[in-house]
Amino acid sequence: MKTQVCIIGGGPAGLLLGHLLHAEGVECVVLEQRTPDYVLSRIRAGVLENITVSLMERLGLDARLKAEGMPHDGFNLADGERLIRIDMADLVGDHVWVYGQTEITKDLMDAAPERGLQVIYEAEGVALHDVAGDAPYVTYRLPGDEDDRRVDCRFIAGCDGFHGPSRKAIPASAGTPYELVYPFGWLGILADVPPCNHELIYANHERGFALASMRSATRSRYYIDVPLTDRVEEWSDDRLWDELAIRLGPEAAANITRGPAIEKSIAPLRSFVFAPMRYGSLILCGDAAHIVPPTGAKGLNLAASDVHYASEALIRFFKAADNDAVATYSDKALARVWKSERFSWSLTKLMHRFPEGGAFERAMQVAELDYIANSRAAQTTIAENYVGLPV
């Protein structure tokens, strides 16, 4: 097969990029190693910034998001006793949308056949070749194949997440990985119960971090931080609900409705950036190039902003023979990536108890939360970052 852009990975980054290119007449194909059901079974992010919503609007795929998603004007930081409301509408005149990543992925997936975007699922053994030059190709197999299939293209877009093959196709001498691994993970629970609060609550309690989030008026998503050595089997639903009630503080606890977990899993936390985000004819987007700790809900939104820059660059290359657009992609994307990394890292440090952090570190967190509670300037900084910096 011959195409202009071969996209590896059919998660939110790959599908968004595919739709944006296809809508502008740039030929592309998406190769995804899993089945559609498997991709949709991964429960992840829940908060959308404007950049993500505006790309869905541009594609005309925002109808369900606008009907079922919930615009949130504010969210709360809690220090174990009080709630500090960050009023995004008042502070920066903006809001975020609460709508699951799974729903975004489903909307993009459902629209692919009717728009003629080719997505090949269950592509096994995907491998990238000749990425340094201007005639790269990708090989893969479908279940039952004896021989490799081949996609010749002008560019490869690596949208295959942190563990995919794209970033690994870049020689070690051509890029630098920057990494920070945190000494805890997030244990998440999804349950069909009404949320305990109409807005999100990020809490830093003596016993650790907790987050109260939601997917709808009848579906809640909660997280606590746990040591990396904990296993999900050690956390019965009851034990987790008890811990959430303590960490979220008395006001939220009084409104928690308990219910059986639909999903419960532990995700490790890490900050990671690979720079540059382009090598030859290979462009990296989303988790393939960077990871943020989930505090601040930036992961999916950062994938969307990469896709915004990447689609612009590729469309200019094919429609206006503009080589510079691709050459400057990495610098443009990274400028925003580093700022989101900084925000996610600083909110993670503020809201979690680090095992090695002593009484002084704890006192600094308490002082900072107290400062934020009483400073409009501090709240504005948080609101500006939470709604998403401009692209």
Ligand code: FAD
């Ligand atoms: P992905 O969603 O990882 O998609 C990559 C796709 O590539 C996948 O479909 C994968 O199957 C496919 N792929 C991988 N390898 C290959 C291959 N060899 N061949 C073909 N296809 C391949 N963010 C938040 O903001 N809040 C959260 O609560 C949150 N929770 C998370 C929990 C977990 C366990 C993880 C891993 C991430 C979480 N994130 C969260 C981050 C957020 O989900 C990601 O930033 C977002 O999914 C990035 O989208 P992506 O398309 O770049 O990568």
Ligand code: DHB
């Ligand atoms: C959710 C996840 C996050 O990482 C976050 O910061 C806010 C909400 C969620 O899954 O709902």
